[in-house]
Amino acid sequence: MRVGVVTFPGSLDDADARRAVSLAGADAVALWHADADLHGVDAVVLPGGFSYGDYLRCGAIARFAPVMTEVVAAAERGLPVLGICNGFQVLCESHLLPGALIRNDHRKFNCVDQELVIENASTAWTSAYSAGQRVVVPLKNGEGGYVADDATLDRLEGEGRVVARYAGDNPNGSYRSIAGITNDRGNVVGLMPHPEHAVEQLTGPTTDGLAFFTSVLTAAVTA
Amino acid sequence: MARVVVDVMLKPEILDPQGKAVAQALPRLGFDGIAGVRQGKRFELEVDGDVTEERLTQIRNAAETLLSNPVIEDYTVHVETP
Numbered sequence: 001m002r003v004g005v006v007t008f009p010g011s012l013d014d015a016d017a018r019r020a021v022s023l024a025g026a027d028a029v030a031l032w033h034a035d036a037d038l039h040g041v042d043a044v045v046l047p048g049g050f051s052y053g054d055y056l057r058c059g060a061i062a063r064f065a066p067v068m069t070e071v072v073a074a075a076e077r078g079l080p081v082l083g084i085c086n087g088f089q090v091l092c093e094s095h096l097l098p099g100a101l102i103r104n105d106h107r108k109f110n111c112v113d114q115e116l117v118i119e120n121a122s123t124a125w126t127s128a129y130s131a132g133q134r135v136v137v138p139l140k141n142g143e144g145g146y147v148a149d150d151a152t153l154d155r156l157e158g159e160g161r162v163v164a165r166y167a168g169d170n171p172n173g174s175y176r177s178i179a180g181i182t183n184d185r186g187n188v189v190g191l192m193p194h195p196e197h198a199v200e201q202l203t204g205p206t207t208d209g210l211a212f213f214t215s216v217l218t219a220a221v222t223a
Numbered sequence: 224m225a226r227v228v229v230d231v232m233l234k235p236e237i238l239d240p241q242g243k244a245v246a247q248a249l250p251r252l253g254f255d256g257i258a259g260v261r262q263g264k265r266f267e268l269e270v271d272g273d274v275t276e277e278r279l280t281q282i283r284n285a286a287e288t289l290l291s292n293p294v295i296e297d298y299t300v301h302v303e304t305p
Contacts (some may be wrong), residue, residue: 057292064289093292100295102233103240147237147295173238 046087105173
């Protein structure tokens with residue numbers, strides 16, 4: 001099982017994502033933004049950070065990177081893709097996921113250990129959780145407010161496509177406290193908090209995030 | 224050289240935290256009577272040669288795909304006369 005992690009100019013959490021992939025028991029493959037080749041990986045992680053300096057809009061320029069053409073095509077064929085933080089922004093800008101992410105409503109950068117409720121435990125990236133499970137992983141962003149029109153939000157909730165919601169106070173003004181969503185097929189997941197920073201006791205608040213990366217091991221086998 | 228201007232604004236229903244911050248700062252500095260502020264982006268595109276209808280169509284396409292995110296933003300395109 002080989003999981004690719006894309007590095008864009010300005011990616012920040014690519015090394016941590018590769019480390020999480022390895023700890024989960026898969027081979028981490030570094031993918032380069034300018035290389036229009038997925039090198040035969042079985043899944044892709046778009047990591048957090050500030051691709052292209054967040055110029056224009058977060059994720060707006062990364063969307064046009066050569067590697068993204070391949071990621072979008074493969075995602076449409078069912079390849080598991082996880083976008084974390086900036087990766088979530090890239091997935092929304094690429095229209096693989098609906099909605100968009102805007103500046104936090106309180107205008108401050110957030111950096112907290114955040115409790116989440118996993119609502120959908122049947123996606124490629126959450127099957128190792130159980131629905132309703134509470135987890136704690138770091139949340140760190142300046143533009144993490146998830147927005148979409150009411151019809152889209154109703155559809156996401158109606159189809160069970162809200163993957164995770166913030167527990168307790170809404171940390172960034174996300175509509176309906178949405179922390180993560182999936183596409184209708186369940187292979188593409190976007191998540192604002194950072195499970196890759198919660199995979200080891202030494203450096204994370206918990207190891208709750210590891211199951212995102214173990215989930216995809218079974219997804220690839222059954223895909 | 225002609226100039227085409229693309230103005231991008233957040234849709235009215237999307238919260239604008241930056242605009243809100245500016246709106247709160249104005250009365251603190253004594254600028255009264257401002258009921259609200261929305262902050263947007265202005266792109267000035269210098270066009271080689273004449274602004275043809277074909278060129279404008281391309282620019283509208285660029286505004287729709289790159290310069291704005293139609294999920295959260297509206298845009299307008301106009302030719303600026305010198």
